[in-house]
Amino acid sequence: MLNGVPRILIIRLSAIGDVVRVLPALHALRDRYPNAQIDWAVEPKSVGVISEHPEIDQVLVFDRSAEFWEGLRVFRRFCRTVRENHYDIVVDFHGILKSGLIARASRAKERYGFSRPRSQEFSFLFANRRVKLISNRMNRIEENLELVKALGGKRHTLDVTIHVPDDVQDHIDEYFEETFHGAKRLVSMHAPVDRFEKQWPLENYAALADLLLADGRFEVLLTYGPGQAAIAHEVAGLARRSPTVAPETPDLKHYAWFVGRTDLFVGGDTGPMHIASAMGTPVVAIFGGTDPAKHAPLRQPSTVLYAGPDQASTPPDKRDGPELLAKITPEMAYDACVRLALA
Numbered sequence: 001m002l003n004g005v006p007r008i009l010i011i012r013l014s015a016i017g018d019v020v021r022v023l024p025a026l027h028a029l030r031d032r033y034p035n036a037q038i039d040w041a042v043e044p045k046s047v048g049v050i051s052e053h054p055e056i057d058q059v060l061v062f063d064r065s066a067e068f069w070e071g072l073r074v075f076r077r078f079c080r081t082v083r084e085n086h087y088d089i090v091v092d093f094h095g096i097l098k099s100g101l102i103a104r105a106s107r108a109k110e111r112y113g114f115s116r117p118r119s120q121e122f123s124f125l126f127a128n129r130r131v132k133l134i135s136n137r138m139n140r141i142e143e144n145l146e147l148v149k150a151l152g153g154k155r156h157t158l159d160v161t162i163h164v165p166d167d168v169q170d171h172i173d174e175y176f177e178e179t180f181h182g183a184k185r186l187v188s189m190h191a192p193v194d195r196f197e198k199q200w201p202l203e204n205y206a207a208l209a210d211l212l213l214a215d216g217r218f219e220v221l222l223t224y225g226p227g228q229a230a231i232a233h234e235v236a237g238l239a240r241r242s243p244t245v246a247p248e249t250p251d252l253k254h255y256a257w258f259v260g261r262t263d264l265f266v267g268g269d270t271g272p273m274h275i276a277s278a279m280g281t282p283v284v285a286i287f288g289g290t291d292p293a294k295h296a297p298l299r300q301p302s303t304v305l306y307a308g309p310d311q312a313s314t315p316p317d318k319r320d321g322p323e324l325l326a327k328i329t330p331e332m333a334y335d336a337c338v339r340l341a342l343a
Contacts, residue, residue, distance in 0.1 A: 197289025197321025289321020
Protein backbone atom coordinates (compact mmCIF):
# COMPACT_ATOMS: atom_id res chain seq x y z
CA MET A 1 0.00 0.00 0.00
CA LEU A 2 1.46 3.34 -1.07
CA ASN A 3 0.44 6.45 0.91
CA GLY A 4 -2.65 4.62 2.12
CA VAL A 5 -3.81 3.76 -1.43
CA PRO A 6 -4.30 0.01 -1.98
CA ARG A 7 -3.26 -2.00 -5.01
CA ILE A 8 -6.16 -4.30 -5.95
CA LEU A 9 -6.29 -7.24 -8.34
CA ILE A 10 -9.56 -8.61 -9.74
CA ILE A 11 -9.41 -12.21 -10.96
CA ARG A 12 -12.06 -13.28 -13.45
CA LEU A 13 -10.31 -15.08 -16.28
CA SER A 14 -13.28 -16.14 -18.44
CA ALA A 15 -15.89 -16.67 -19.90
CA ILE A 16 -17.14 -13.64 -21.82
CA GLY A 17 -20.55 -13.46 -20.11
CA ASP A 18 -19.01 -14.02 -16.69
CA VAL A 19 -16.48 -11.24 -17.23
CA VAL A 20 -19.32 -8.89 -18.25
CA ARG A 21 -21.17 -9.76 -15.06
CA VAL A 22 -18.26 -8.67 -12.86
CA LEU A 23 -18.42 -5.11 -14.27
CA PRO A 24 -21.00 -3.85 -11.71
CA ALA A 25 -18.68 -5.12 -8.95
CA LEU A 26 -15.73 -3.35 -10.60
CA HIS A 27 -17.66 -0.07 -10.52
CA ALA A 28 -18.55 -0.69 -6.87
CA LEU A 29 -14.88 -1.22 -6.06
CA ARG A 30 -13.91 1.97 -7.86
CA ASP A 31 -16.61 3.88 -5.97
CA ARG A 32 -15.22 2.52 -2.71
CA TYR A 33 -11.54 3.09 -3.62
CA PRO A 34 -11.49 6.04 -6.05
CA ASN A 35 -7.69 6.41 -5.95
CA ALA A 36 -6.69 2.75 -5.81
CA GLN A 37 -4.68 0.89 -8.42
CA ILE A 38 -7.22 -1.63 -9.76
CA ASP A 39 -5.94 -4.30 -12.15
CA TRP A 40 -7.74 -7.26 -13.72
CA ALA A 41 -6.43 -10.74 -14.61
CA VAL A 42 -8.21 -12.18 -17.66
CA GLU A 43 -7.73 -14.62 -20.55
CA PRO A 44 -7.41 -13.43 -24.18
CA LYS A 45 -10.88 -14.47 -25.35
CA SER A 46 -12.55 -12.06 -22.89
CA VAL A 47 -10.02 -9.22 -22.86
CA GLY A 48 -12.08 -7.06 -25.26
CA VAL A 49 -14.73 -6.61 -22.58
CA ILE A 50 -12.36 -4.81 -20.22
CA SER A 51 -9.45 -3.43 -22.26
CA GLU A 52 -9.17 0.38 -22.09
CA HIS A 53 -11.87 0.44 -19.41
CA PRO A 54 -11.74 3.81 -17.62
CA GLU A 55 -11.97 2.20 -14.17
CA ILE A 56 -9.12 -0.31 -14.74
CA ASP A 57 -5.48 0.70 -14.46
CA GLN A 58 -3.88 -2.41 -15.95
CA VAL A 59 -5.11 -5.59 -17.62
CA LEU A 60 -3.00 -8.71 -17.01
CA VAL A 61 -3.62 -11.22 -19.80
CA PHE A 62 -3.06 -14.88 -18.96
CA ASP A 63 -2.47 -16.52 -22.34
CA ARG A 64 -2.74 -20.17 -21.41
CA SER A 65 -1.33 -22.96 -23.56
CA ALA A 66 -3.05 -26.20 -24.53
CA GLU A 67 0.24 -28.11 -24.13
CA PHE A 68 0.67 -29.20 -20.50
CA TRP A 69 4.31 -28.38 -19.77
CA GLU A 70 4.29 -25.16 -21.74
CA GLY A 71 1.04 -24.23 -20.03
CA LEU A 72 2.64 -24.84 -16.64
CA ARG A 73 5.59 -22.61 -17.53
CA VAL A 74 3.25 -19.84 -18.74
CA PHE A 75 1.17 -20.12 -15.58
CA ARG A 76 4.25 -19.86 -13.35
CA ARG A 77 5.45 -16.78 -15.25
CA PHE A 78 2.03 -15.20 -14.87
CA CYS A 79 1.97 -15.90 -11.13
CA ARG A 80 5.44 -14.35 -10.84
CA THR A 81 4.18 -11.21 -12.60
CA VAL A 82 1.24 -11.03 -10.21
CA ARG A 83 3.53 -11.43 -7.20
CA GLU A 84 5.91 -8.73 -8.44
CA ASN A 85 3.03 -6.24 -8.60
CA HIS A 86 2.76 -6.34 -4.79
CA TYR A 87 -1.02 -6.28 -4.47
CA ASP A 88 -2.58 -5.48 -1.12
CA ILE A 89 -6.01 -6.91 -1.98
CA VAL A 90 -7.02 -9.69 -4.39
CA VAL A 91 -10.66 -10.41 -5.20
CA ASP A 92 -11.22 -13.83 -6.78
CA PHE A 93 -14.55 -13.74 -8.64
CA HIS A 94 -13.74 -16.91 -10.58
CA GLY A 95 -13.54 -19.39 -7.72
CA ILE A 96 -11.62 -22.27 -9.31
CA LEU A 97 -8.25 -23.86 -8.55
CA LYS A 98 -6.39 -21.78 -11.13
CA SER A 99 -7.73 -18.47 -9.86
CA GLY A 100 -7.12 -19.54 -6.28
CA LEU A 101 -3.47 -20.34 -7.04
CA ILE A 102 -3.06 -16.93 -8.70
CA ALA A 103 -4.54 -15.27 -5.62
CA ARG A 104 -2.19 -17.20 -3.34
CA ALA A 105 0.81 -16.40 -5.53
CA SER A 106 0.10 -12.69 -5.13
CA ARG A 107 0.97 -12.87 -1.42
CA ALA A 108 -1.60 -10.15 -0.88
CA LYS A 109 -2.47 -9.54 2.75
CA GLU A 110 -6.21 -9.68 1.98
CA ARG A 111 -7.47 -12.32 -0.45
CA TYR A 112 -11.25 -12.33 -0.91
CA GLY A 113 -13.13 -15.28 -2.38
CA PHE A 114 -16.35 -17.24 -2.15
CA SER A 115 -16.96 -19.91 0.45
CA ARG A 116 -18.25 -23.33 -0.51
CA PRO A 117 -20.34 -24.37 -2.42
CA ARG A 118 -19.86 -21.36 -4.72
CA SER A 119 -16.11 -21.87 -4.51
CA GLN A 120 -15.02 -24.81 -6.67
CA GLU A 121 -11.93 -27.00 -6.93
CA PHE A 122 -10.84 -26.08 -3.37
CA SER A 123 -10.16 -22.47 -4.37
CA PHE A 124 -11.55 -21.33 -0.99
CA LEU A 125 -8.35 -22.68 0.62
CA PHE A 126 -6.37 -19.84 -0.94
CA ALA A 127 -8.64 -17.03 0.31
CA ASN A 128 -8.30 -15.63 3.82
CA ARG A 129 -11.48 -13.53 3.53
CA ARG A 130 -14.34 -15.85 2.55
CA VAL A 131 -17.83 -14.69 1.66
CA LYS A 132 -20.77 -17.00 2.29
CA LEU A 133 -23.69 -16.41 -0.05
CA ILE A 134 -27.23 -16.42 1.33
CA SER A 135 -28.43 -18.70 -1.48
CA ASN A 136 -26.95 -21.24 -3.88
CA ARG A 137 -29.06 -19.81 -6.71
CA MET A 138 -28.31 -16.10 -6.67
CA ASN A 139 -27.89 -14.25 -9.91
CA ARG A 140 -24.18 -14.07 -10.81
CA ILE A 141 -24.21 -10.27 -10.72
CA GLU A 142 -25.68 -10.34 -7.21
CA GLU A 143 -23.02 -12.86 -6.14
CA ASN A 144 -20.25 -10.61 -7.39
CA LEU A 145 -21.72 -7.60 -5.62
CA GLU A 146 -21.89 -9.62 -2.39
CA LEU A 147 -18.17 -10.33 -2.71
CA VAL A 148 -17.22 -6.64 -2.98
CA LYS A 149 -19.66 -5.77 -0.21
CA ALA A 150 -17.15 -7.49 2.09
CA LEU A 151 -14.73 -4.68 1.13
CA GLY A 152 -17.33 -1.99 1.75
CA GLY A 153 -18.24 -1.65 -1.91
CA LYS A 154 -21.85 -0.93 -2.89
CA ARG A 155 -23.51 -0.38 -6.27
CA HIS A 156 -26.87 1.32 -6.61
CA THR A 157 -27.15 0.96 -10.38
CA LEU A 158 -26.34 -1.80 -12.87
CA ASP A 159 -25.15 0.66 -15.50
CA VAL A 160 -21.65 -0.33 -16.63
CA THR A 161 -19.05 0.64 -19.21
CA ILE A 162 -17.63 -1.36 -22.11
CA HIS A 163 -15.13 0.92 -23.79
CA VAL A 164 -15.46 1.08 -27.58
CA PRO A 165 -12.95 3.25 -29.51
CA ASP A 166 -14.27 6.10 -31.63
CA ASP A 167 -13.03 4.58 -34.89
CA VAL A 168 -14.93 1.35 -34.18
CA GLN A 169 -18.07 3.32 -33.39
CA ASP A 170 -17.73 5.30 -36.62
CA HIS A 171 -17.20 2.18 -38.73
CA ILE A 172 -20.28 0.44 -37.35
CA ASP A 173 -22.42 3.58 -37.44
CA GLU A 174 -21.60 3.88 -41.15
CA TYR A 175 -22.75 0.28 -41.74
CA PHE A 176 -26.09 0.95 -40.03
CA GLU A 177 -26.65 4.16 -41.97
CA GLU A 178 -25.97 2.37 -45.28
CA THR A 179 -28.02 -0.76 -44.48
CA PHE A 180 -31.14 0.37 -42.60
CA HIS A 181 -33.02 3.38 -43.87
CA GLY A 182 -36.50 3.25 -42.33
CA ALA A 183 -37.87 3.98 -38.90
CA LYS A 184 -38.47 0.32 -38.06
CA ARG A 185 -37.19 -1.21 -34.84
CA LEU A 186 -34.10 -3.32 -35.36
CA VAL A 187 -33.95 -6.74 -33.68
CA SER A 188 -30.57 -8.46 -33.34
CA MET A 189 -31.01 -12.21 -33.20
CA HIS A 190 -28.08 -14.38 -32.06
CA ALA A 191 -28.79 -18.04 -32.81
CA PRO A 192 -25.37 -19.72 -32.29
CA VAL A 193 -24.52 -21.21 -28.90
CA ASP A 194 -21.73 -23.52 -27.82
CA ARG A 195 -23.72 -26.01 -25.70
CA PHE A 196 -26.61 -28.22 -26.69
CA GLU A 197 -28.71 -27.40 -23.62
CA LYS A 198 -28.80 -23.73 -24.68
CA GLN A 199 -29.67 -24.20 -28.37
CA TRP A 200 -33.15 -23.09 -29.34
CA PRO A 201 -33.90 -24.81 -32.68
CA LEU A 202 -32.65 -22.88 -35.68
CA GLU A 203 -35.98 -23.31 -37.43
CA ASN A 204 -37.57 -21.47 -34.50
CA TYR A 205 -35.22 -18.54 -34.98
CA ALA A 206 -36.16 -18.52 -38.67
CA ALA A 207 -39.87 -18.63 -37.87
CA LEU A 208 -39.45 -15.80 -35.35
CA ALA A 209 -37.63 -13.73 -37.97
CA ASP A 210 -40.55 -14.31 -40.37
CA LEU A 211 -43.09 -13.23 -37.76
CA LEU A 212 -41.18 -10.05 -36.96
CA LEU A 213 -40.62 -9.15 -40.61
CA ALA A 214 -44.26 -9.85 -41.49
CA ASP A 215 -45.33 -7.54 -38.67
CA GLY A 216 -44.06 -4.56 -40.65
CA ARG A 217 -42.58 -2.72 -37.66
CA PHE A 218 -39.28 -4.60 -37.41
CA GLU A 219 -36.03 -5.33 -39.22
CA VAL A 220 -34.11 -8.49 -38.24
CA LEU A 221 -30.32 -8.73 -38.08
CA LEU A 222 -28.70 -12.16 -37.59
CA THR A 223 -25.45 -11.91 -35.61
CA TYR A 224 -22.78 -14.49 -34.89
CA GLY A 225 -19.33 -14.95 -33.39
CA PRO A 226 -16.03 -16.22 -34.81
CA GLY A 227 -16.54 -19.41 -36.83
CA GLN A 228 -20.35 -19.19 -36.56
CA ALA A 229 -21.27 -17.46 -39.82
CA ALA A 230 -22.66 -20.69 -41.29
CA ILE A 231 -25.26 -20.89 -38.52
CA ALA A 232 -26.53 -17.36 -39.20
CA HIS A 233 -26.73 -18.12 -42.92
CA GLU A 234 -28.58 -21.37 -42.18
CA VAL A 235 -31.20 -19.44 -40.21
CA ALA A 236 -31.52 -16.98 -43.09
CA GLY A 237 -31.96 -19.90 -45.50
CA LEU A 238 -34.70 -21.44 -43.36
CA ALA A 239 -36.64 -18.15 -43.22
CA ARG A 240 -39.29 -17.44 -45.86
CA ARG A 241 -38.59 -13.72 -45.69
CA SER A 242 -35.20 -12.02 -45.81
CA PRO A 243 -33.50 -11.25 -42.49
CA THR A 244 -30.16 -9.48 -42.84
CA VAL A 245 -27.04 -11.48 -41.98
CA ALA A 246 -24.62 -9.22 -40.13
CA PRO A 247 -21.05 -8.72 -41.29
CA GLU A 248 -18.37 -10.44 -39.27
CA THR A 249 -17.33 -8.50 -36.17
CA PRO A 250 -13.58 -8.92 -35.64
CA ASP A 251 -13.62 -8.53 -31.86
CA LEU A 252 -15.82 -7.99 -28.82
CA LYS A 253 -15.65 -4.21 -29.00
CA HIS A 254 -17.07 -4.27 -32.52
CA TYR A 255 -19.79 -6.66 -31.39
CA ALA A 256 -20.64 -4.55 -28.33
CA TRP A 257 -21.21 -1.41 -30.37
CA PHE A 258 -23.02 -3.43 -33.04
CA VAL A 259 -25.56 -4.89 -30.64
CA GLY A 260 -25.78 -1.63 -28.75
CA ARG A 261 -27.07 0.04 -31.93
CA THR A 262 -30.05 -2.32 -32.14
CA ASP A 263 -33.41 -1.87 -30.42
CA LEU A 264 -33.83 -5.42 -29.12
CA PHE A 265 -31.73 -8.57 -28.66
CA VAL A 266 -33.05 -12.14 -28.90
CA GLY A 267 -30.92 -15.14 -27.98
CA GLY A 268 -29.98 -17.79 -25.48
CA ASP A 269 -27.76 -17.86 -22.41
CA THR A 270 -24.56 -16.62 -24.06
CA GLY A 271 -21.86 -14.00 -23.74
CA PRO A 272 -23.49 -11.91 -26.50
CA MET A 273 -26.71 -11.80 -24.48
CA HIS A 274 -24.85 -10.38 -21.48
CA ILE A 275 -22.99 -7.89 -23.69
CA ALA A 276 -26.31 -6.72 -25.16
CA SER A 277 -27.72 -6.19 -21.66
CA ALA A 278 -24.59 -4.33 -20.54
CA MET A 279 -24.89 -2.05 -23.58
CA GLY A 280 -28.43 -1.14 -22.55
CA THR A 281 -30.23 -3.08 -25.28
CA PRO A 282 -33.52 -4.71 -24.12
CA VAL A 283 -33.16 -8.50 -24.07
CA VAL A 284 -35.50 -11.42 -24.77
CA ALA A 285 -33.56 -14.35 -23.32
CA ILE A 286 -34.52 -17.93 -24.19
CA PHE A 287 -33.52 -20.45 -21.51
CA GLY A 288 -33.53 -24.23 -21.47
CA GLY A 289 -30.98 -26.33 -19.58
CA THR A 290 -29.30 -23.48 -17.69
CA ASP A 291 -30.74 -21.83 -14.62
CA PRO A 292 -32.41 -18.43 -15.20
CA ALA A 293 -32.17 -17.72 -11.48
CA LYS A 294 -28.37 -17.58 -11.88
CA HIS A 295 -27.87 -16.52 -15.46
CA ALA A 296 -30.79 -14.35 -16.63
CA PRO A 297 -30.00 -10.69 -17.34
CA LEU A 298 -30.50 -8.67 -14.19
CA ARG A 299 -30.50 -5.34 -15.96
CA GLN A 300 -33.90 -4.17 -17.17
CA PRO A 301 -35.70 -4.11 -19.49
CA SER A 302 -35.56 -7.83 -20.20
CA THR A 303 -37.89 -10.80 -20.63
CA VAL A 304 -36.94 -14.40 -19.87
CA LEU A 305 -38.70 -17.21 -21.71
CA TYR A 306 -38.37 -20.44 -19.74
CA ALA A 307 -40.51 -23.57 -19.69
CA GLY A 308 -38.71 -25.51 -16.97
CA PRO A 309 -39.26 -26.06 -13.24
CA ASP A 310 -40.26 -23.24 -10.94
CA GLN A 311 -37.29 -20.87 -10.88
CA ALA A 312 -37.73 -20.26 -7.18
CA SER A 313 -37.38 -23.89 -6.17
CA THR A 314 -35.80 -26.25 -8.68
CA PRO A 315 -32.94 -25.66 -11.13
CA PRO A 316 -33.16 -27.30 -14.56
CA ASP A 317 -31.13 -30.33 -15.56
CA LYS A 318 -29.03 -29.60 -18.64
CA ARG A 319 -30.05 -32.96 -20.11
CA ASP A 320 -33.60 -31.62 -20.29
CA GLY A 321 -32.48 -28.49 -22.11
CA PRO A 322 -33.57 -29.42 -25.66
CA GLU A 323 -36.99 -30.59 -24.43
CA LEU A 324 -37.52 -27.42 -22.40
CA LEU A 325 -36.42 -25.20 -25.28
CA ALA A 326 -38.79 -26.97 -27.68
CA LYS A 327 -41.70 -25.84 -25.50
CA ILE A 328 -40.92 -22.20 -26.26
CA THR A 329 -42.60 -21.47 -29.58
CA PRO A 330 -41.72 -18.74 -32.10
CA GLU A 331 -45.12 -17.21 -31.36
CA MET A 332 -44.26 -16.93 -27.67
CA ALA A 333 -40.96 -15.25 -28.54
CA TYR A 334 -42.69 -12.92 -31.01
CA ASP A 335 -45.20 -11.81 -28.37
CA ALA A 336 -42.32 -11.13 -25.95
CA CYS A 337 -40.47 -9.10 -28.59
CA VAL A 338 -43.51 -6.98 -29.35
CA ARG A 339 -44.22 -6.30 -25.67
CA LEU A 340 -40.64 -5.32 -24.95
CA ALA A 341 -39.83 -3.40 -28.10
CA LEU A 342 -43.03 -1.40 -28.14
CA ALA A 343 -43.33 -0.77 -24.41
